[in-house]
Amino acid sequence: MTQVIKVAKQGYNVLTETNPNNLIFDSRLNTFKIIKQGVVSILVDADPKRVTIAHEQSSIPAYLVFLEFSEGRAALPFETDASFTGTGARYSTTSIDGTNIYVDFYKGATANYWAQVSYFIFETPGT
Helix, strand or coil: CCCCCEEECCCCCCCCCCCHHHEEEECCCCCCCEEEEEEEEEEECCCCEEEEEECCCCCCCCEEEEEEECCCCEECCCCCCHHHHCCCCCEEEEEECCCEEEEEEECCCCCCEEEEEEEEEECCCCC
């Protein structure tokens, strides 16, 4: 028996559903495959402070970055901390080129802080 991982949309039974349009994920289908992932810790003591992550692919891949701040709050790039701290001073941006993923942290008027970057690089079909 082949093991399968499936996640069904709300209202559908994951054990009996056969229509892929009613599934969020099915490991038997060609979905994004994670080919590299990692976590990088950084002390944000400059404005901006850059993290560079080599993606090691021959073309620009799809990727996803999550951030975790020392207070335990998670965020996506381009999200400010206004709702968390009330200051809105800290945020980050992300970009990619043919070699690296870049995450730039901005601390604004806040004190230095620690953050973690969790990243996922996905297989690009046809490359």
